[in-house]
Structure formats: structure tokens, C-alpha cells
Amino acid sequence: MLSKPAAAVLKIINQKIEELWEEEVSFLQKLGRYPSTLGKEATVQHYIADYLANDLGLRTETFIPDPKRLSKLPGYSPAEWSYAGRPVVVGTWQSTGPKIGKSLILQGHVDVVSPEPVSLWNYDPWGAVIEGDKMFGRGIQDMKSGIAAMIFALKAVKESGVILGADVLVQTVIEEECTGNGALAALDKGYTADGALIPEPFGLNGLTSQVGVIWMRVKVKGAGAHVERASQAVNAIEKAYHLIGALSEYRKLINKRPKHQDFAHIEHPLNVNIGMIHSGDWPSNVPSLCTFEVRIGFYPGQHPDDIKAEVTEWLFDAAKEDDWLKEVPPEITFYGFHAEGVSLDRDQPLFHTLARAHHAVTEKPLHSISTTATTDIRFYNLYYGIPATCYGPVGANMHGADEWVDLNSVKTVTKTYAVFLLEWCGIHTLPS
Template sequence: MEALREFASRLVSFESTAGREAELAAWVRERFEDFGFETYEWTADASVLADHPSFPDDPSEIDTEGRPSVAGVVELGDPDAGPTVVLNGHVDVVPADESAWSSSPFEATWDGDELTARGAADMKSGVAACVFAARRLADADDLDGRVVVECVVGEEEGGVGAASSALDSPFPFARDAAIVAEPTELTPVVASEGSLMKRLTLRGRSSHAATPWRGESVLPHFDRVREAFEELAAAREERVTHPLYEGFPTKWPVVCGTVEAGEWASTVPASLTAEWRIGVAPGETVAGVEREFDERLAEVVAENEWLREHPPDFERFSVQFEPSEIDPDEPVVRAVRRALAENGVEDTDPRGVTYGADARHYVEAGIPAVIVGPGSIEQAHFPDETIDFREVETAVDVFADAVRAFFEAGGQR
């Protein structure tokens, strides 16, 4: 599959970080046209996304300008007589600190079957597998339906392209199911965790470090909040259960990722800002988990005179990820599991994951979406991001066979 490797090598050569995806999208659209696919292109409307709970309420805080998503459509037989399956992947990548890499992050580096580059695992190799699975299916003369390859932008920022596609479809036809090719080591994922992003602001009173009794340090107050949140997180680990998550050391992670406090070493710190990422279990809502943490903070405030008189702010920031889940018996899941088994994958049991993905936008829109793709999430966002390309080649077979199985079953239970 030399053409597949060349395609993936070209994909990873684009430095398609947030806001810089347009050149890659144009190249992919040209390739779709070369392959004979019907092409579509759309740019998200920030005002529409602002009405979605995943995104900030202010459209000016959502970067959509000059960030097109593209799709290629393969019509088979009588396309209206069969189902439509989406093969989805995102083409945006996180930044790469070149000093931490042993090779150029935006240049394909091959070592036998291993490809190293930013996006090799997350998830341009998965995108390549989707494209080449669709190309293979284009030659089928015994199927009715459509295959849509969606290459979307802004997944790392909450799913800009996928949310737009789900909320305001760019296509004149319905979509019956989706396969999202995130790196799962070719394991079918039917449940993905959500996340809540919250920023805490505490205010104290500054004073010279030589007379700290004249000031009010924010640090003890932060410790109280942090300990309270850790206690709540531990309680949630015991109380909130899900059969697909019992094997994780931490099912619903609560992480304080940034803390900034004070202005000068010789001054009592009078301000502190801390940012949390809070896990949301499938079956919960972001709003519901947010209430738990808001209420726990309110209890801490009520117990402390200073905090009562100087109440902290605790606001959402960035994007929120609602959890998503589909029935493991959905036709698309059964089709994927059958295709995995036919291609030598021994463990086809559906799993849950502690990260979010674009699948949630399709599920919310009534389009069952299973996450399955080549590569490991452990390589995602890491220096020297690497994938065993033999798994990508297997993914092409799996995706093509899964679509065929779904078509043959008529997309029915």
C-alpha cells in the first residue's frame, strides 16, 4: 500500500494546528476530486456554535474564520436505496515543541513500518485509512448506499467542524451511522467521557512579606478548595459507576492543571487563578457535575469568614465536552466488530475511554457513532508521536469491511 503511505506522509507534512488547517483542507479536497469523489466544504458558523453547550457563549471567542472542513462522498449503486455511513477524522493537530523531538515533527520520518510525525497517531493516519477504505468501496458494484469521508477541523477545540456538520448538515441526504477513526488500537469504543473546564479566582490582601500578618494570603484558601475538590472526586469515584470503566485506576479524573498566584516573592500573594479539568461520566451531564463542584465550593466558602466576605469566582472557560454513549448492539458497532474479527483482531469487546471525541456530536444528532482506529492514544500529543503503519493498513480493511457489513445488514438491528 505504497499510495496509502505516501498519502499519510503528505498529510503529516502540513502544520495544521488550530486556525492553520485551510491549506491541508484544500489539498484533501483536490485529492477527493482526483479520486472521483463528490466534494463538499463547510465553515462553521460561530453564532450557531455559541448556542451549543460545548462552546463559549460569545461567538467572538470561537475561531471559525478560514477553517473549512471538507468531505468526499462515494455513491454506490442506487445511493438512495441504501444507508449512508460516515468515516470521520479530524485534520487539526496540537502544536509540537521541536526541541523535544528527535526529528522534524512536521516531516514524515519512516523507520521500517513506523511513521513518526505530529498527527501520525492523532489522527492523520486514521484519516488516510478512511480515505483509502472509501476508494476501495468505490469499486464495489454490489452495494447500494453512500460512504462519506469527513475531514473536519477544530476537534482539539471542542469539535468545530464536526459540531457544525452535526448541527447544520452540509449534505442533502441523511447520515445513518458514523465511524470515528480516533486512535484506539483497533478497539471499538462505544462510550467516551466528558469534561468540564472551570477557572477559580481567589482574592486575598497583599502586604510586605516581612509583615505577613497585615495581609491575607490566598494560598491557605486555595488549599481548602483543592482538598474539598479532591474529597469530592474520591467520593465520585465510589458513587458513580459504569461497567465499561471499572478497569481504569481513575474513572472520572479531576485535575488542577494550572495555578498562578502572587506577584512578587517578597509580597503576600493576594490573587490566585487555578484551572480544573473535571471528568464527566457517560450518563451524566456537564451541567449536573458542575452543580456538584459549585455546591462543594459554596460549602467551603460558607465555612470561612474571609471567603464569605470575598467570595471566589468559579466560571467555565474554553470548551466543554459532553459525554456520549451508544448501545453496543447498534448495527454499526456489530458491523465494526465483525470486520475486526474477520481481519484478525482477537479482542473486539466494546470499551469506554476517559477522553472526549467528535463522536459525541453525531450521537447527539441521532447518528450512532463508534470510535475505532489505528494507533494508540498514548502517542497522542507526545513528542516523537509514532504509529505502526501495519495497523493503518489493517484499518483500511476493517473500515471497508465494516461499511460493507453495515450495508448488507441494511443498517437495521
């Protein structure tokens, strides 16, 4: 059951969301047309910052994460690239009067993964094309639709004349897809609250659990030569095979171990993915160097350093089985994700409020899910004592070709977030 003031204002807010719907859809299209892959987030961030400042009237700040400072913090993931010109955006809607509810952060990431190979798409990845109830594009599902929903939820509440009983921060960050350092930077900067919601597209479910993730780079040396003399040469690609095979065995091993209870229902919770491989430049040359990069999942409660140690040992043991690799062992380095897993208690106010809001909009109970990926909620829950979860729209083909979001679900998320704001932050002043 909703609180009385929230129930009283619900109809007005829903009407406002309907009224603003066309605008919300074009806002989402606008976001989707910025190709905001790693390093190219600035233009979409400036667009959002302007929107928050001028359209919503929020006190808006942009700042550049400082990796030197962040590197001393728990949860920091080592980045090999510059942060120059890559802002994080924070808009604050300050409540007037005494605080009567709990403050809230609404956070989304603007960075998206590459749409390549684009030839596999039936739609322009940066076109934000609408067909029926679906909008297609890279990052439309993950997670520009969520960003549109959270911003328009706040906008609808504000434009309805409601004054909330606590502050709301709207944050759009960078690097969710590789480090999470954008979210970490905002928390470190002092942008904290009594709770946080991230509209990652988990199909209108609440997120209670996520795995940990690390990235690893393995450099394998061979001894290059022309193929004519290949009997004396050592092919780095072939040597890399051996280690890639060992990683398949490692994947089998970690999935055979007893599962974390939150993942007991998932057949293969821990993925070890060879995501990149670079070697060679000529069919008739024997490649002398092969580098491949790997993403490794692990359970909440396991420390990234322990996983790094375990997989390093595993690969060195595998190298010892090979005459060449035992003399010339691979070089193993870790960069990017150094992300711990998270397991949340479902029985806490954040989920109770979310369940009420979800039910008020959909008339259905809220289901919770565990994801075999990571999200930015880890920083809030693990290092800043801020309860945080994800709840976002329905879609498909995230990180693949023809990514899409169901626009009806975007509207549902907008409405659910609006109700959540009323219930969580409290209502200071009702519309006159």
C-alpha cells in the same frame, strides 16, 4: 461471515490497499507536517479538501462553523475564540442508482494538542519521522493516521471499480480537542447518514462508552504587595492551593461513588485535572491574581449542568473554610467542553458489521472498550439518532512527547474500513 459480494471483492480491494500503501504513508506524513493546533487548522483542511476533490473526485464543500447558530443546539460547547478561517471539510461520494444499503459518514478531527514542551521530544513533533514500523509526531496517532486510513479505504474501494449501494461522506472537522463544535456544525448543516465511524486510535477496538467532560476556569483574587509587606498581603497562588486541594478531594469523592457499569473495571474512571495555571510575574511580588483551569470527567447519564452545579458548590464550600476566600470568593466560569457521556448498546448493526469487518481482516474477534475521554461520537448518537462508534489504529503517547502510531495497524484499519464500507453500504456494481 461476510456477504457474498463483499467476500468476492475482498481480495481485489486488499490488493488495491497494498498498492496504495506507499501513497497512504506519504499522505499521512503530509498531514502530520501541518502544525494544526487550535486556530491553525486551515492549511491542512485545504490540503484535504483538494485531495478529496481532485484525487478522489468527491463533491467537496468547506464551510466555517457559525457559533451563534450552534449555541442554540444541544451539545454545543461555549467557545471563547473565533471561527474565522477555520473550515470544516465534507466530501461526498454519491452512489449511482437506487439505494440498496446504508449511508455512512467517515469523520476525523484535524486539530491536535500542543506538542509543548518540545524539549521532551526525541523527534521533531512536526516531522512525521518513520522509524521501523512507527511514525512519530504530534497528532500522528490522534488522529491523522485514522484520517489517512478512512480516506484510503474509500479510495481503494473506488479505484477497484466498486460502486457502493449508498452514499459515503468523508468529513474532517476542527475542535474535537476542546468543544466538538466542528462535528456539531457538520451535523447541523445537514450532513447526516445511517451510521458514522470515527477512526480515533483506540487500538483496533470498538468504542462502546465514553465519559462526559466539562472545562472550568477558577479565578482567585489575592491582595498583592511587595514581599516586604507580605504579612498584610494575600498571596493568590497560596489561596489557589486551597481550592486545588479541594478539587483533589472532589476527585476522590466522585471515584468513590458507585461506578457506571461500563466503567466498573476501570480503577479510576473520573479524572479531575488541573491543566493550566497562570499567576504572578515577579519572584519578589505577591501575586494578586491566580487563574487555573480544570477538566472534569463524569459518567454517561449525568448532565453537564448538574456537574457544573455540584463542583461550583463544592468549591464555594471549600472557600468558606478560608478566612480570605469566604470574603473574596473565587470566580468560577465554564467554557469549552460541555460534553455528555455516551453508553452504547453493543448489540446493534453498527457493531455487528464492524466485528465482521475486523474479523475478515484480522481473524480476531472485535473487543469493545470504554474510554475515560470524550470523542465526537456523542453528537451522532445523542442528538441526531445516528449510530456512531470509533475504531482506529494502535499507538502511544497521545497528547505527550514522542506520540507515535504503528503503521501496520494503520493498514489494518484501512482494510477494515474498506470491508465495512462494502458491508454497510452494500455493493451496487462489482468491478468488471
